[in-house]
Amino acid sequence: MFLKRLVNLGSSFKFALQFLGMAILGISAFYHDSAACVIVDGKIVAAAQEERFTRKKHDPGFPVEATKYCLEYAGLNIDELDALVFYDKPLLKFERLLETYYGFAPKGLQSFMMSMPVWLKEKMFLKKLIKEELAKVGEYDKNKLKMLFPEHHLSHAASAYYPSPYEEAAVLTIDGVGEWATASICHGKGKDLTILKELKFPHSLGLLYSAFTYYLGFKVNSGEYKLMGLAPYGNPDGENVKRFKKIILENLVDIKDDGSIWLNQEYFNYATGLRMTQNDKWAKLFGFKVREGETNLEQIHCDLGLAIQQVTEEVVIKMATEAKRLTGSDNLCLAGGVALNCVANGKLQRTGIFNNIFIQPAAGDAGGALGAALAAYHIYYGKERMVSGAMDEMQGSYLGPENSDKEVELMARKYKSTFIKYQNFDELAKELATILADGNVLGWHQGRMEFGPRALGGVVF
Amino acid sequence: MQKKLNLKIKYRESFRPFAPSVLAEDCTKHFEHNTTSPYMLIVADVNKEKRSPLPPNYNELPLMDRLYTKRSDVQAITHLDFSARIQTVHKETNPRYYKLLEEFKAKTGYGMLVNTSFNVRGEPIVCTPEDSYRCFMRTEMDYLVINNFLFSKKEQPALKDKGDWRKEFALD
Incomplete structure (x- = not known):
């Protein structure tokens, strides 16, 4: 705690001293799933994804509405913030783009032409852009605002470790790509978080999974969930899955004992092109063409889905084994897009490599906002970390806005809808149990909105 | 089911x-x-x-x-x-x-x-009572509960929709 502002109470010349905690705003934006969060004295006060307010799924724009909500909930204005923390480092990402381009020239010209203007205009001038966008949230003093840019994977690692219930833990982050790192192993101890090992672009488990997501006809960055749901339709005893797995391991990816992977770039197109895969080469390998979206799913698609799911699980388990070797810890914290692969998480848990596992629920880029803010608090400002003894510090991930009865009544008036208002929730719960037992489907809208992609209380039956 | x-x-x-x-x-x-x-x-x-x-x-x-x-x-x-x-x-x-x-x-x-999750395909999870109510009315959900308010589908007036709402959200 420190002196935050001095308020002159007018002619009486009395001064009131107001003490506020250290307040940090975390932002992730401009890639996919933008989000904002506010932490005060290291405690997560509010967090929300922009898509919920704008109704645009995976909205990548600056999170104006989410920021407004977080600040309002915390009772803060922008000038009262100690820092605004952005979830990645613009220059590093820019360098990767540049180096990839040179490394693969001249094939990459098309991708470069397409993405370059955006990067140049938006990311290089990120500070300026953020300042301008922030003005849409509210008035503030541009000269006073402090901005910090922790590395992408440090933000992810921080989002997994700091809210975890452990005093000490191994931290594994796996996703598509941040700056150069595509996966990292860290060690968290007290307030310290140290990066021990990193896997570098273009070798990426997240991008490998995304390449298959694309080839099987789903959208990259959002269809990965569908691929995971599809995999169990694959026939585990059939020849296809075994054959596909062999093809993948012999041609596409080399898995080392320490869990690091090497992707054969001859088969991929994401480094230089706008598509994920070299479709003709894949068709030759697997014996069928890229599946167009919304067309019929056949057994062969499911079998390939199961093969890549099994390969992914193998890599995740090897990476975790390496994290165990490097840290010797009993506890593991997971984050990054691949940590949302709950099938792999389940397998990992059953190996018993770690006694305890905590997974950041907002494991994708939205969680980056939270991680960035926590990294700034504990690493940049060097503030101590307290473990409260709760299940974890995410508060069930119910960190979003809550609707008042007044808002519900206004909505009901607008739609001239009919409702019964219960005075007592216990009575309502009994009625709902009867409704559900009769086989009805119920929409459930209660309390604070969840942060992260899972609906932790939505439509139930 | x-x-x-x-x-x-x-x-x-x-x-x-x-x-x-x-x-x-x-x-x-x-x-x-x-x-x-x-x-x-x-x-x-x-x-x-x-x-x-x-x-x-x-x-x-x-x-x-x-x-x-x-x-x-x-x-x-x-x-x-x-x-x-x-x-x-x-x-x-x-x-x-x-x-x-x-x-x-x-x-x-x-x-x-x-x-x-409380949404239809391609839609972000609902945020306001209005989002919830519209999603409830457009799907075959039977009941909706917001805070202590219970809405039964049978009791609701028809929702006046402009255009085909299924085009409101791009498929994901």
Whole structure:
């Protein structure tokens, strides 16, 4: 705690001293799933994804509405913030783009032409852009605002470790790509978080999974969930899955004992092109063409889905084994897009490599906002970390806005809808149990909105 | 139930699985999982004694036949390989949902409900009472509860929609 502002109470010349905690705003934006969060004295006060307010799924724009909500909930204005923390480092990402381009020239010209203007205009001038966008949230003093840019994977690692219930833990982050790192192993101890090992672009488990997501006809960055749901339709005893797995391991990816992977770039197109895969080469390998979206799913698609799911699980388990070797810890914290692969998480848990596992629920880029803010608090400002003894510090991930009865009544008036208002929730719960037992489907809208992609209380039956 | 929910409520692909919310204390009764999973991020198998015997040619059956083969007493949330994506519900973090599960258990013996996100395909999860109500009215959901307000579909006036709302959200 420190002196935050001095308020002159007018002619009486009395001064009131107001003490506020250290307040940090975390932002992730401009890639996919933008989000904002506010932490005060290291405690997560509010967090929300922009898509919920704008109704645009995976909205990548600056999170104006989410920021407004977080600040309002915390009772803060922008000038009262100690820092605004952005979830990645613009220059590093820019360098990767540049180096990839040179490394693969001249094939990459098309991708470069397409993405370059955006990067140049938006990311290089990120500070300026953020300042301008922030003005849409509210008035503030541009000269006073402090901005910090922790590395992408440090933000992810921080989002997994700091809210975890452990005093000490191994931290594994796996996703598509941040700056150069595509996966990292860290060690968290007290307030310290140290990066021990990193896997570098273009070798990426997240991008490998995304390449298959694309080839099987789903959208990259959002269809990965569908691929995971599809995999169990694959026939585990059939020849296809075994054959596909062999093809993948012999041609596409080399898995080392320490869990690091090497992707054969001859088969991929994401480094230089706008598509994920070299479709003709894949068709030759697997014996069928890229599946167009919304067309019929056949057994062969499911079998390939199961093969890549099994390969992914193998890599995740090897990476975790390496994290165990490097840290010797009993506890593991997971984050990054691949940590949302709950099938792999389940397998990992059953190996018993770690006694305890905590997974950041907002494991994708939205969680980056939270991680960035926590990294700034504990690493940049060097503030101590307290473990409260709760299940974890995410508060069930119910960190979003809550609707008042007044808002519900206004909505009901607008739609001239009919409702019964219960005075007592216990009575309502009994009625709902009867409704559900009769086989009805119920929409459930209660309390604070969840942060992260899972609906932790939505439509139930 | 999985078919109804996928096609009539979520308007999404019929192959996609559903996840159970279960009272944290009851988790081991149904699943091979002995720790928490509050964020629906861990998949575990349905307990062996809860599984139904499968036909010998199960893995060779056409996709949809396999999907609709009875696999357990909690069919809608038992995926083809007996796995389930579990959400353990805890009194401390979600008292109302916990209470609902307790009441449901008192009535049916199951402290478990199928849970899916409150949205249609391509739409972000609902945020305001208005989002919820519109989603409720446009799908075949039977009831909606917001805070202590209970809405029954039968009692509602028709929703006046401009244009085809299914084009409002691009498919994901």
